[in-house]
Amino acid sequence: MLCEAKYIDNQKTLISRMRISTEMAKAINDQISYEASSATTYIAIGSWCERIGYDGSAAFFFEQAAEENGHMLKLIHYLNGVGAEAIIPAIEKPPSSFESLESTFQFGLKSEQTVTKAIYDLVDMTEKEKDRSTYSFLQWFVNEQIEEETLFHTILQKFDLLGKDKLAVYQIDQSLTSVRSQVMSKQGASRQV
Numbered sequence: 001m002l003c004e005a006k007y008i009d010n011q012k013t014l015i016s017r018m019r020i021s022t023e024m025a026k027a028i029n030d031q032i033s034y035e036a037s038s039a040t041t042y043i044a045i046g047s048w049c050e051r052i053g054y055d056g057s058a059a060f061f062f063e064q065a066a067e068e069n070g071h072m073l074k075l076i077h078y079l080n081g082v083g084a085e086a087i088i089p090a091i092e093k094p095p096s097s098f099e100s101l102e103s104t105f106q107f108g109l110k111s112e113q114t115v116t117k118a119i120y121d122l123v124d125m126t127e128k129e130k131d132r133s134t135y136s137f138l139q140w141f142v143n144e145q146i147e148e149e150t151l152f153h154t155i156l157q158k159f160d161l162l163g164k165d166k167l168a169v170y171q172i173d174q175s176l177t178s179v180r181s182q183v184m185s186k187q188g189a190s191r192q193v
């Protein structure tokens with residue numbers, strides 16, 4: 001009983017030290033879940049690509065997974081830093097096989113669009129709550145999502161331009177090592193203008 005009372009006291013102290021609202025902490029924890037789920041899904045896609053022999057795409061999706069993991073860590077550090085509690089989520093099993101290489105990028109684009117919407121909802125919430133700290137923190141994610149969506153659009157455009165026969169798909173797979181750096185340098189240049 002004493003232990004329980006002490007635990008409740010500790011929780012109360014922790015909540016009183018939080019520099020964001022409990023609703024905001026919950027919403028950011030939900031975002032941690034999205035990022036963790038994206039990371040796991042990209043690993044599953046990368047693994048499928050590796051098994052099939054799409055080596056360029058496998059490397060691309062494994063790197064994408066590492067980025068999502070990085071996003072999740074950023075959110076965890078932020079929550080812990082403002083005195084809230086970051087909750088590490090359980091993740092649902094992702095799909096293990098895909099229809100085609102193109103479908104994996106369509107899947108990726110859809111997933112990024114969902115994450116972008118979630119980030120925008122979070123930004124809306126910071127504006128409503130006048131939470132300047134979280135608003136400022138989230139600007140990095142807003143820019144990152146523009147980059148992520150552009151990346152997937154650029155790759156899907158290659159399927160439209162080159163076609164979907166075996167040779168075209170092979171060429172697209174091989175070109176993926178450079179596409180990320182091309183998109184990032186273009187985005188970087190547009191931000192400097």
Ligand SMILES: [Fe+2]
Nearest residue numbers: 035068071115
């Ligand atoms: Fe992300």
